[in-house]
Amino acid sequence: MAKVLIIYAHQEPRSLNGSLKNLAVEELSKQGCNVTMSDLYAMQFEPKATRNDIIGSLHNSEHFDYGVESWEAYKRRCLASDLIEEQRKVQEAELVIFQFPLYWFSMPAIMKGWMDRVLVQGFAHNFPQCYDDGLLKNKLALLSFTTGGDEEMFSKGGVSGDIRYLLWPMQHGIMHFCGFKVLAPQICFAPEYVSEEKRKEMLTSWAQRLKTIWEEKPINCTPEWYFK
């Protein structure tokens, strides 16, 4: 029984993102998977990386360095409880799905804060244990998102450039860095500007894909995949 974690960032349950998230829960549960959820807005998840993330005294109170302090706190088991809980969910999952609307060629700040605060050194990576040796290796990650711009804007000759260009920091810089194998992204282009029928197709094709998700091979997460 595979464990799946969905990190979900949308304010509106009736949004397409909400439907995509519900569909994933439904389809994966039907398969017998154990699905866990972090509904970031509903949880009022804190995105800011601050001193509050360390319980008790600091490693160096003269000069606050978030990277050092969170690493030390991880080792001493002094991280804030919301982070420990998120790390526990990640640790148990075989597949982590990130469901969000693209904000400014990236994830919304609330989800970026999840990355900044949860994937601390010692837990997700520990130099030189990064990329193929990242501490979360043997797990799969998948970005599922909606865009404002349409597919033409996000094409090689389009004003916003190939959509793969903007995937690099998220898929390589975060997921691959932590050791995740990256599955191909699930992208719904400009759902606000297409017909109701087209939006239904977006849902159907996601449900369809999830039926055979465990047979998929990860992408080859190198510059060639992104920039050639």
Add this chain to the structure above:
Amino acid sequence: MAKVLIIYAHQEPRSLNGSLKNLAVEELSKQGCNVTMSDLYAMQFEPKATRNDIIGSLHNSEHFDYGVESWEAYKRRCLASDLIEEQRKVQEAELVIFQFPLYWFSMPAIMKGWMDRVLVQGFAHNFPQCYDDGLLKNKLALLSFTTGGDEEMFSKGGVSGDIRYLLWPMQHGIMHFCGFKVLAPQICFAPEYVSEEKRKEMLTSWAQRLKTIWEEKPINCTPEWYFK
């Protein structure tokens, strides 16, 4: 007397980021510039894009769409006061400098939240007024940041790839999209792993650059700059 806005995101005043920020204030003030600051952590800036950003009733309370609601609220002058204040600062500035430590191939969540919440439709762009026609055209933007990895890791053949790959979403997807002309980034590689002398050089070269910053030509913000 040129107006400059510095958006600063570091928790520790004694950090290199803090020193780079102080240096910019000092040098630009010496030149006679009018320098304004948004010290995001000190302001406890809210990164989450939520319903709280709209004062009073919603345009569509049945289905919350942040993009639509913030656009409508901008037009009706019903945005939260912290956003109006940030927009005023941007409006007055000729140059906006973003000073931050690179977190996960991007900016810290608190600064991403500034982008998500401040650069709303109607204020920063208004399709098709984007990119060269973005509403903030005639302004300059400059990213100044520190990294964890060293220059070799962030080179073309390095494990983290050319540093320019990760600049695309920030410089093209945000700055250029809003019309900003983008000045070359100021990058301090791995300050935590170099000598005190090298760190001093990083400060000196930033101060030196600022002396002639107004003579600089923007980069040519096209895929060629990033991926060739």
